[in-house]
Amino acid sequence: MMWLVGSVVDTAIGCLVQSILGSFFTKQMEAWTHEIGLAEDIKKLELEMKAVERVLAAAEGRSIDKPLAQSLGSLRELLYDAEDVMDELDYHRLKHQIEKVLLLKKEATRGRAN
Template sequence: MEEIEGNLLESSIGWLTDIIVENLDNDKLGAWISQVGLADDTDKLRSEVDRVGMVVAAVKGRAIANKPLARSLGRLREVLYDADDAVDELDYYRLQQQVQGGTLASPFLCVSMVDVLYAPRRTHADTASLVHQQKLHGTIPQMV
C-alpha cells in the first residue's frame, strides 16, 4: 500500500508541474502577464516548478521507505496546488480584463505571485496591507 501511495504522490507532483508549466506557456496568458508586469514573478515560478520536477525525478521511488520524505513531498504537492490555483486565477483575470475592455476588477492581482505562493494561508486583510505597502513604494504595475 505504501508503494502505491508513494507512486501516486510522485505522479501527482509530476502532473502538477507539467500543468503549471503548460499553462504558463500559453501564448495569450504569457502576453497578458508581460503586459501587467508579472513576467518576473511567473519566470520565478516556472523556475521553481522546473526545480521541483528535477528533485522529484531524483528521489523517484524513495518516498516509499522514507516517511519524512513522503511528508515533505505531500507538503510540496499542496504548494503546487496553490501555484496551479494562482496560475488559473491569472488566466481568469486575463479573461475578465478582456471581457471588460481593459479594466481589472481586483487590485489584489498585483500582489507578487511569489509572495502569495510562499504564504498561501495569508488572510484577505494581510493581502490588502501588502497591496497598500506596494502602492506606497510604487511597486504595483500600472494597468491600462
C-alpha cells in the same frame, strides 16, 4: 508500502507541475503577464516548477520514508494552491481581455454617434 505511497505522490506532483507549466506558460498568458508587469515573477515560477520536476526525477524509484512522504504531501498541497492561483490569474486575464474589447466597442459606437 511507503514506496507505493511515495510513487503515487510523486505522480500526483508531477501531474500538477505539468498542469501549471502547461496552463500558465501559454503565449496569451505570457503576453498578458508582461503587459501587467508580472513577467519576471512568472519566469521565476517557471524555473521553480522545472526545479521541482528535476527533484522528482532524481527521487524516482528511491525508497520513500515517512518524513519524505509527508514533505511530498505538503509539496502536493502547495502545488494545488499554486494551480488555484494560476486559475485565478487566467480568469483575470480573460476578464481584462473582455473589458478591452468592450471598451473598444464602446469607443467605436461613440465615434459613430459624433
